Amino acid sequence: MNDFLKMMVEFFGYSLVAIGAQNAIFTRALGLSSGMRMLNDPKKNTFYFCGALTVFQVMTSVIVYYVMPLVTAMGFGAYRRFVLPTIIVMACTVSYVVVITLLSRIVSKEKFKDLLKSVTSASITGAIVGTVLLTNYQGMNLVQSIGFGLGSSVGYLFAMLLITEGDRKIAHDKVPESLRGLPITLVYISVLALAVYGLTGHAIAL
Amino acid sequence: MKNKDYSYLYANWDDTVRRRKITLSNPVFVKGLALAPVVVAGTTVQNGILLCIAVFFLLTPTRIITSLITRHMSVPFKTFFYPFVSALVFAFVYYYMYRYLGTRVLLLGVYLPILVIDPLIVKNFEKTRKESVLYSVINGLRNTMGFVVACLLVCAVREFLAFGTIAGIKVIGVALLPMAQYSFGGFLIVALLSGIWSTAIRNYKYKVKVEAMHSERLS
Numbered sequence: 001m002n003d004f005l006k007m008m009v010e011f012f013g014y015s016l017v018a019i020g021a022q023n024a025i026f027t028r029a030l031g032l033s034s035g036m037r038m039l040n041d042p043k044k045n046t047f048y049f050c051g052a053l054t055v056f057q058v059m060t061s062v063i064v065y066y067v068m069p070l071v072t073a074m075g076f077g078a079y080r081r082f083v084l085p086t087i088i089v090m091a092c093t094v095s096y097v098v099v100i101t102l103l104s105r106i107v108s109k110e111k112f113k114d115l116l117k118s119v120t121s122a123s124i125t126g127a128i129v130g131t132v133l134l135t136n137y138q139g140m141n142l143v144q145s146i147g148f149g150l151g152s153s154v155g156y157l158f159a160m161l162l163i164t165e166g167d168r169k170i171a172h173d174k175v176p177e178s179l180r181g182l183p184i185t186l187v188y189i190s191v192l193a194l195a196v197y198g199l200t201g202h203a204i205a206l
Numbered sequence: 207m208k209n210k211d212y213s214y215l216y217a218n219w220d221d222t223v224r225r226r227k228i229t230l231s232n233p234v235f236v237k238g239l240a241l242a243p244v245v246v247a248g249t250t251v252q253n254g255i256l257l258c259i260a261v262f263f264l265l266t267p268t269r270i271i272t273s274l275i276t277r278h279m280s281v282p283f284k285t286f287f288y289p290f291v292s293a294l295v296f297a298f299v300y301y302y303m304y305r306y307l308g309t310r311v312l313l314l315g316v317y318l319p320i321l322v323i324d325p326l327i328v329k330n331f332e333k334t335r336k337e338s339v340l341y342s343v344i345n346g347l348r349n350t351m352g353f354v355v356a357c358l359l360v361c362a363v364r365e366f367l368a369f370g371t372i373a374g375i376k377v378i379g380v381a382l383l384p385m386a387q388y389s390f391g392g393f394l395i396v397a398l399l400s401g402i403w404s405t406a407i408r409n410y411k412y413k414v415k416v417e418a419m420h421s422e423r424l425s
Binding site: 086092184187189 | 235236238239240241242245246282285286289290293294296297300301304312315316319320322323324325326385388389390391392393394396397398400401402404405408
């Protein structure tokens, strides 16, 4: 019982850290470029994108957690750091194939077509790769990796919702012409990032 | 520049913007690509140089290899093939950077490996247009130069404001804006530089338009 409680505390503790103090966008800027592209693409839905990202994040974390010891066992331990991005990309590919196969069987053809673009874009982003890299560099165990990955995706969703809503509400005609578009969005993200920093008082180590 | 050149530029403005990756369609300031490494890791000129070296050896080779192989691939395959090629190229780049530049490469943490899936490197997998090898080389080098200019500019400004130094050389004895070393400071500085950049582009476009109209009137 004590072990279970300890595991739950670890899981939720790492999730909370990833949502707040180590927020994927406001603190680490992970997946920001993909997020900005999604913001400008009316064909992509924020909820579909972030929902798919959460699934891929957890699946990739688990796959990489089990594959990396095999890499070491095969004698490539000294090159772990250099091959890790390739392993993560391969894990993302496997996750994508599994999710797409399942989706094609569960949802209708029209819905599948609707989901495909958001799901494909979410399958391999900086948020996923960056988070898995972090969990590996920091030597997290499986529970911590899944907790951190899940928290990171939820934090990404919160951040994207705030950015999407903020971008929609900014009265662009009142913004100086020089700052319209990308600059004003970055100023807005900067203010939110400062607020997160003020709340947590936590600066990240690269 | 002659007036007829301005007329040509104005008549082919979209094409001019597409070709001038360093200025008119800068990958960082105009398109918002590679923001994570620049905003978080780009705090000093030394970090900036390391990022630029990685992008230089990663971007163009990835484009050349993918342009040769992905001609007949559909979008979902490209989505993973591009990052896979870039991750393979990156493994060698990272290894040799570590070998020749030492542990300072590791100081950038996840922000060097994360380049393998950055839209700057793998951005065109959703495009259906096929690239020739020559076009990939030219476009890759233009994008690299655009990134180098933006990254070094942001890094120099942040280092000066946060530490009062540029490339480790002391300029003033006081840190004018210590928050420039944090990510929120990075967002703000990239935003302001992007604003200045877009103003310069707007002014240039206006000048091209005026000169082109003047030339038309003369002829």
